[in-house]
Amino acid sequence: MxxxxxxxxxxxxxxxxxxxxxxxxxxxxxxxxxxxxxxxxxxxxxxxxxxxxxxGRRNQLQKNDETSTAVPTPRALTRTRDSTVGVTRRSAASTTRHGGQHRYLPAVTTSTSRLRPSGVAARDRLRLWTPIGARNTLDEHGRPTNLTGKDLEQILSVLEKVWAEGTREVYGSGLLTFHIFCDSRGVAEQQRAPAPSIIVAAFISDMAGVYAASTIRNYVFGVRAWHILHGLKWEMNESEIEGLLKAASTMAPPPRKKRxxxxxxxxxxxxxxxxxxxxxxxxxxxxxxxxxxxxxxxxxxxxxxxxxxxxxxxxxxxxxxxxxxxxxxxxxxxxxxxxxxxxxxxxxxxxxxxxxxxxxxxxxxxxxxxxxxxxxxxxxxxxxxxxxxxxxxxxxxxxxxxxxxxxxxxxxxxxxxxxxxxxxLTLEYLLQGVPFDVMKVKGRWASDAFQLYLRKHVQILAPYMQARSHEHEEFVRITMPPVRRR
Structure with a gap:
């Protein structure tokens, strides 16, 4: 055949x-x-x-969040702290043993309304969960246009394509977590979108120490994408927000055992x-x-x-x-x-x-x-x-x-x-002496991710670190930036 x-x-x-x-x-x-x-x-x-x-796994927080309106389970925390984003207070009843560590059970769900219907898959929340003040047929001065609801729907359909489906799914998890936080604080719908910088700052601070830094950043980006998709302004104190995100990385729970x-x-x-x-x-x-x-x-x-x-x-x-x-x-x-x-x-x-x-x-x-x-x-x-x-x-x-x-x-x-x-396979071929650049092409690796793996294996680098070896010259050629000529 x-x-x-x-x-x-x-x-x-x-x-x-x-x-x-x-x-x-x-x-x-x-x-x-x-x-x-x-x-x-x-x-x-x-x-x-x-x-x-x-x-390389997607964070477990996002893995099983397809249609649930319960917040995903965060990693085990390393210190005692109260958080309203998806974890109960620290008690024996709220934890379960997993691999020798404590894991926390989901305890809070978001409120539902006509703005946030239940049963919506994570990948569809950016579009189907509508903020107050979302894009409408009026212009910025409140004057009517000749646009119809079908025109507005077409804008949403086209604009959401800027994010891949997997990205929308992660962002949908972040949007769910954001609304759970807002529910716990009694934040009004009008202050969820457009969200003031102080609300987003408090959201980040509440997640710090509970979630991995990359998860927190993705969740904030999810709230931002929700604003963009529905035509709302995203005006943040950027230096404060970025500072909080960096600080959250130092407070992140310990990583899982390397596989x-x-x-x-x-x-x-x-x-x-x-x-x-x-x-x-x-x-x-x-x-x-x-x-x-x-x-x-x-x-x-x-x-x-x-x-x-x-x-x-x-x-x-x-x-x-x-x-x-x-x-x-x-x-x-x-x-x-x-x-x-x-x-x-x-x-x-x-x-x-x-x-x-x-x-x-x-x-x-x-x-x-x-x-x-x-x-x-x-x-x-x-x-x-x-x-x-x-x-x-x-x-x-x-x-x-x-x-x-x-x-x-x-x-x-x-x-x-x-x-x-x-x-x-990347490990296997590198240990067999396949050149870095060949393996980079073979695995379709982005340069930064590829070199991250290389730095972790002494046996891979050893042939390239010998005095005056051909492999050493090859290593320098690949890893050092080219000299700029004026």
Whole structure:
């Protein structure tokens, strides 16, 4: 079955095809492979915690806040302080043990009204929660215009596109938290928008020490976006607000334990907890995992969020088998290329690729097995699988994590998250000596984020720090700004 979509060739292109069963090289059986119940103790596994310094997860405060009007649960606090933003007073009844730390249960919900209807998803709150004094058909002098309600709705529809859906979801959480704070203080609707600087300053101060600094900043930006979207002025004492945000970063609760990234050894061990002989779902998950890993992609670029609704599969946004092709360069080197129709950093899409690997984690073998067993439609989700009734289902991110965690439990591995996959390949290739700039392109990293990871791993930097070495010159070339000539 051909998976290729016709493109203008720049190198020699081939269709990605599934070999006949008789010629297909299957994965080795569990009995013949290196399946063990213990985790790997390889160098990459031992050193990965030092490398993985940045917690890539979205803050737990925002993760499950889809339609709830209860404030998200904040991290554990390190000092005694009363806060009205989503936490109860410190008592045994209001805490729960989690990983040896206290976590606080949601205690307060926002009031509902015609301005803030209940049951609105976080991503829609900026638009559907209307402030008093929002944009109307009058001009700034109170004179009527010829505009209609439909014109105003079109302004909202266009303007909200300035923020990506994920950003609107985070901002919606911040807007909820802001209104809970205002409810607790009895702040009138007229003082919530346009909000005076003193209200926003008090809001920040109340969150300081409860939330991470980045969360507080995002929540304030969410209130600001709400003002902009509805045509209200945002006039703050900027020096005071920025000072409070900086101060909040020094009062932030301690970060969560740093997680390990995925490694080749981890994936190889995880494979032993999957059924790659009779379970189509496991076969799809393993193919998705190895492809995501070896392309250094984001997990969300190869999975869908939901099976139904706005976040379900769309061929204009999600990869299909028709978006896969094989390229061969003039030296005969083969790469499998995946055209991602849409990514969080490019609305026009990007391309990622991998080449066949040795061992149990070979993405080429995993993808061919998936295509042979599940046979996804050419214009359907790439990693669709057959459920128990034989129906095809798109692989959601939640289902992927569920299967991977169950496999990890089966073989005694630590639970890892989706972002850890992309970090893992970066670590793996850097330890193999792949140059910084090559890995930066491979992982589509922004320069500042990429260098943040590099500074955390002595073993990666060691070859570049030797006296008068070629690697040292390469390191300086990449990390030092160019000299300006006058």
């Amino acid at each position: 051909s998976l290729a979509r016709r493109t203008q060739p720049t190198t020699h292109h081939e269709a990605f095809t599934v070999p006949p069963t008789s010629s297909y090289h299957e994965f080795p059986s569990h009995q013949n492979s290196r399946c063990t119940s213990s985790t790997s103790t390889s160098l990459t596994w031992q050193l990965s915690s030092a490398f993985y310094a940045k917690d 390990q990234p995925y490694t080749v050894d981890y994936i190889s061990a995880l494979r032993c907890g999957l059924d790659l002989t009779t379970e189509p779902l496991h076969i799809a998950v393993f193919a998705c995992l190895t492809t995501t890993f070896y392309t250094a992609a984001r997990l969300g670029e190869f999975t869908v969020k939901t099976l139904t609704g706005l976040k379900s599969f769309k061929p204009t946004e999600h990869i299909t088998p028709a978006d896969v092709r094989v390229e061969v360069d003039d030296k005969g080197l083969r790469s499998t290329v995946f055209r991602l129709p849409w990514t969080k950093t490019s609305a026009t899409g990007e391309e990622v690729s991998w080449s066949a690997q040795d061992g149990d984690t070979d993405p080429d073998a995993a993808l061919k097995l998936h295509m042979r067993v599940n046979s996804p439609l050419a214009i359907g989700p790439l990693f669709a699988y057959k459920d128990k009734s034989g129906r095809m289902k798109a692989l959601t991110k939640a289902k992927f994590i569920q299967v991977v965690h169950a496999a990890a439990d089966k073989v005694g591995l630590e639970h890892l998250q989706g972002h850890d996959i992309r970090i893992g």
